[in-house]
Amino acid sequence: MTVSAKGYDLTPLSKAEVDEKATGLTSEEKRVLLDHGTEHPFCGTLLDNKKAGVYSCRLCALPLFSSDAKFESGTGWPSFFQPFDPDHIRYLEDHSLGMSRTEIRCPRCDSHLGHVFPDGPPPTGQRYCLNSIAMVFEEQV
Numbered sequence: 001m002t003v004s005a006k007g008y009d010l011t012p013l014s015k016a017e018v019d020e021k022a023t024g025l026t027s028e029e030k031r032v033l034l035d036h037g038t039e040h041p042f043c044g045t046l047l048d049n050k051k052a053g054v055y056s057c058r059l060c061a062l063p064l065f066s067s068d069a070k071f072e073s074g075t076g077w078p079s080f081f082q083p084f085d086p087d088h089i090r091y092l093e094d095h096s097l098g099m100s101r102t103e104i105r106c107p108r109c110d111s112h113l114g115h116v117f118p119d120g121p122p123p124t125g126q127r128y129c130l131n132s133i134a135m136v137f138e139e140q141v
Contacts, residue, residue: 004087033111041076044132053139060109080128081120
């Protein structure tokens with residue numbers, strides 16, 4: 001078993017486990033998470049969320065980002081300057097659509113989350129640009 005610095009199991013799910021979890025997804029959730037799609041800007045349900053809490057992977061519930069790292073980027077997608085735990089994000093080079101970007105995925109279920117860009121605010125200078133549909137939000141009370 002692989003465990004993150006914050007104590008979460010990062011052992012990759014089997015294809016059968018991913019398929020089982022995906023049965024409850026809508027067609028749009030499947031398009032983004034499993035087929036590496038992108039939701040339209042300014043339409044995501046988590047874009048304007050200002051509550052304190054944690055944003056987790058919609059498919060496997062791994063914590064991805066904290067509200068403490070969320071900022072308004074003006075891009076139309078929820079943006080964060082750092083992940084919940086560095087081990088909770090997997091990075092892949094993406095050369096689709098005629099550009100070079102860094103795709104981010106969940107390390108446990110391999111779901112597509114969005115992309116990261118080097119134009120974010122301090123202290124990291126990173127902008128993790130996420131699809132709202134790829135995450136669920138758990139409010140802290």
